[in-house]
Amino acid sequence: MNTENITPSDATNADPADTVSATTLANPPSQPDQDSNRRHFLRAGVLAAGSGLFATALVRQNASAAPPPPDFYPPPSPPAAPFAMPLPVYGAKATSRALSPSPTKIAQANEAGRLPHQRWEQFPSLKLVEIRIKQGSHSFHPQYPVQTIWGFDGICPGPTLVGRYGEPLLVRFYNDLPANLTGFGSPEISTHAHNLHDGSESDGFAGDYFSPTKFGPTLTRPGMFKDHLYPMIYAGYDQYPATKGDPREALGSCWYHDHRMDFTSGNVYRGMAGSFLLFDEIDSGNEKDRNSKALRLPSGIGTFDIPLIVADKRFDANGMLVFDQFNTDGYIGDKFCVNGKIQPYFKVQRRKYRFRILNGSTSRFFQFYLVLQNTDQTFTYIANDGNLLPAPLQMNQVRLAPAERADIVVDFAKYPLGSRLFLVDRIEQLDGRGPQDGLVSPGTQVLRFDVDTQPSMADTSEVPATLRALPPITMSEVAQNRIWTFDRTVSGWSINGQLWDVDRPDAIIKKGTAEVWTLRVSGNWWHPIHIHLEEFQILSRNGVAPPLHERGRKDVVAIGPGEEVKIFMRFRDYTGKYMMHCHNSIHEDHAMMMRWDVVA
Amino acid sequence: MNMRRTMLGGLGAAVLAPPLVMHATDPKAKPVLPGSPAIQSPSALSQTYFPNSIFTTHEGRKVRFYDDLIKDKIVIINMLLITCRDGICPLMTANLRAVQEALGSRVGKDIFMYSMTINPEYDTDFMLKSYAKGFGVGEGWSFLTGPKADTEVIRRKLGFYNLNPEVDKDPNQHTGMVRIGNDKLDRWCVMPGMLSAKQIAYAVRNLA
Numbered sequence: 103m104n105t106e107n108i109t110p111s112d113a114t115n116a117d118p119a120d121t122v123s124a125t126t127l128a129n130p131p132s133q134p135d136q137d138s139n140r141r142h143f144l145r146a147g148v149l150a151a152g153s154g155l156f157a158t159a160l161v162r163q164n165a166s167a168a169p170p171p172p173d174f175y176p177p178p179s180p181p182a183a184p185f186a187m188p189l190p191v192y193g194a195k196a197t198s199r200a201l202s203p204s205p206t207k208i209a210q211a212n213e214a215g216r217l218p219h220q221r222w223e224q225f226p227s228l229k230l231v232e233i234r235i236k237q238g239s240h241s242f243h244p245q246y247p248v249q250t251i252w253g254f255d256g257i258c259p260g261p262t263l264v265g266r267y268g269e270p271l272l273v274r275f276y277n278d279l280p281a282n283l284t285g286f287g288s289p290e291i292s293t294h295a296h297n298l299h300d301g302s303e304s305d306g307f308a309g310d311y312f313s314p315t316k317f318g319p320t321l322t323r324p325g326m327f328k329d330h331l332y333p334m335i336y337a338g339y340d341q342y343p344a345t346k347g348d349p350r351e352a353l354g355s356c357w358y359h360d361h362r363m364d365f366t367s368g369n370v371y372r373g374m375a376g377s378f379l380l381f382d383e384i385d386s387g388n389e390k391d392r393n394s395k396a397l398r399l400p401s402g403i404g405t406f407d408i409p410l411i412v413a414d415k416r417f418d419a420n421g422m423l424v425f426d427q428f429n430t431d432g433y434i435g436d437k438f439c440v441n442g443k444i445q446p447y448f449k450v451q452r453r454k455y456r457f458r459i460l461n462g463s464t465s466r467f468f469q470f471y472l473v474l475q476n477t478d479q480t481f482t483y484i485a486n487d488g489n490l491l492p493a494p495l496q497m498n499q500v501r502l503a504p505a506e507r508a509d510i511v512v513d514f515a516k517y518p519l520g521s522r523l524f525l526v527d528r529i530e531q532l533d534g535r536g537p538q539d540g541l542v543s544p545g546t547q548v549l550r551f552d553v554d555t556q557p558s559m560a561d562t563s564e565v566p567a568t569l570r571a572l573p574p575i576t577m578s579e580v581a582q583n584r585i586w587t588f589d590r591t592v593s594g595w596s597i598n599g600q601l602w603d604v605d606r607p608d609a610i611i612k613k614g615t616a617e618v619w620t621l622r623v624s625g626n627w628w629h630p631i632h633i634h635l636e637e638f639q640i641l642s643r644n645g646v647a648p649p650l651h652e653r654g655r656k657d658v659v660a661i662g663p664g665e666e667v668k669i670f671m672r673f674r675d676y677t678g679k680y681m682m683h684c685h686n687s688i689h690e691d692h693a694m695m696m697r698w699d700v701v702a
Numbered sequence: 703m704n705m706r707r708t709m710l711g712g713l714g715a716a717v718l719a720p721p722l723v724m725h726a727t728d729p730k731a732k733p734v735l736p737g738s739p740a741i742q743s744p745s746a747l748s749q750t751y752f753p754n755s756i757f758t759t760h761e762g763r764k765v766r767f768y769d770d771l772i773k774d775k776i777v778i779i780n781m782l783l784i785t786c787r788d789g790i791c792p793l794m795t796a797n798l799r800a801v802q803e804a805l806g807s808r809v810g811k812d813i814f815m816y817s818m819t820i821n822p823e824y825d826t827d828f829m830l831k832s833y834a835k836g837f838g839v840g841e842g843w844s845f846l847t848g849p850k851a852d853t854e855v856i857r858r859k860l861g862f863y864n865l866n867p868e869v870d871k872d873p874n875q876h877t878g879m880v881r882i883g884n885d886k887l888d889r890w891c892v893m894p895g896m897l898s899a900k901q902i903a904y905a906v907r908n909l910a
Contacts, residue, residue, distance in 0.1 A: 283887070288889055290908070428859060533865060591878065592790070592874065592877055592878035593876060603898075605898070692892060693879075693893075
């Protein structure tokens, strides 16, 4: 490995597309002509859709795409007037002074039978958080009945977890869900902090699910709780000990959700998802920070720094949440929730806000616009998948596949008091396999911003021209190239023709190496592919450099029909079982997931 | 663009309505307090989901699909054809035989296994009996044949379908996975049929 030329303070980054020969791929692989009634689109249209940069509706080449057969979906949800509830916003989840019993390296009595915490001795001082997964009562909308959800601390979304680099965090997840709950999902849990850099035993491996009476195939016993150690180190800890990892690998807007194998889609749909925000001295969470390195982005969790978890849901005639346990293609809802409420409103001051938008849907894609009086507004795009870009971008739309994130800064000082702006989705999606290739207009208003008050204090927050440098792509570190093809098999979804097997690693990767993975989608559907442990950078999308906003670090990449994405990824600091899977969680539960192991 | 709106189908008028309706919320529809009896559990589609169409077992018994085969049971269901072209059916049957072995005496007690033919014209109960015998199938595992139309309904209800009608016509597209469910809990998932018998049996036990 040649890493001598890399230091964390190296702020210059080669354009990934220039660094490697990314233009050699002339044509994406040809596809079997399945679903041919939906394949009559321009290749250019597909590529543009994949790039996420097109701003105008493409001409639909096939306007007769059949809607799903009527028996696949229940009737539409009953009416729910939009903007009837305020957007729920949380402050940070409080830490606990102590946990009883105290956390231990090796799983203790009453704890699910996990492997020992890696690097335990290196983190003697831990911040402690306790979360109880339990039922709670929730109102999605005033016109629907209050109903039971499964949530972290019994709320939907779960509390906002906050981590700070250099301050290791241990979260104790209690599973208080009764074993005899009925309906979709399954009340055993394996919480994944997406996409934290952590040990496999804390990563929410799909086979590591537990309850007081049951345990997954990769645990050794059930438990009341399971401790997850989030070391709050940058990836590259072994490489750059002085800075506790490479600060260019800092994560920002993450989320945590259930990952119980075979039942992830139902469990997350039931409410088990929350935001997990990470800060360091650059992205310090303090817009008045005097540290010269601090960016002073709009700050204050729940005041000017607002996570927006957008997820579609469907309700029956009585207004109760419905799901289809027998659907294998992907499940789409017809009501759009933000932070657990259908189409809420949010009162804002005339100043800058940071919105951390997450697509928390099962299968639905979004393409969001910020609209004032039928006019699309420009906003500042600062982070893709929660990772700050080297420099902000001015954009007027953001496209998000399931699990993708975008941080945007909106300055409401541009708008007079009384203005109403809307976050609008313009994707057309008819079934769970992926979006149509065009856009709809005017689209669906998901969230309304009411420019409500004059700020009491001057807005000193900023979006500097330089945000966070990217770690270099060093091809000499690459120990292995692998190709992964995502396809449909008989009644399931496959990776390289294989279906999920919790016991079978499909890649054995040496710790401390880098690899280049080629991700291909075969067939006429979309797969947002998520890889655990570290972020990757896109070397090429369909043989060319990715669009600007994808030239950062990512942990989910949306790959469309016939597309091919080449990524560079490092595997550092930890060993054990990790996963790559489709984050259309119906596909994930129908076996589009593979285990890979990092070995010393 | 307007035609697109009509194609959104499930998106109700409320979603696309302008914000004028914001005051239309019924003030009486206030959320009830936690703990109130008005709190309900999410509804599940699988309740009253399966029909009671009549199938014949490989032992010649007439059975109602839901009431006799599913109700209050833990079930393992797959689709097969005796003439399975790509060979996955016999492999899966052999694998499920090992699953039956692994689950021991619970099969036939609270766990039941069903293999339904998607080719009922050919796969009669007589044919299925000899097929089952060839695999040494034990108590608690029934091979089912029934009218084609009823079979198609069950197949789709179980999720063994393809959205593309052309692909869906090929019966070989509907084998390979096993549907696992616990009717009492209304809890259902699928697993690849060729996973190790140990893993399938483990998942079934955890569904109880």
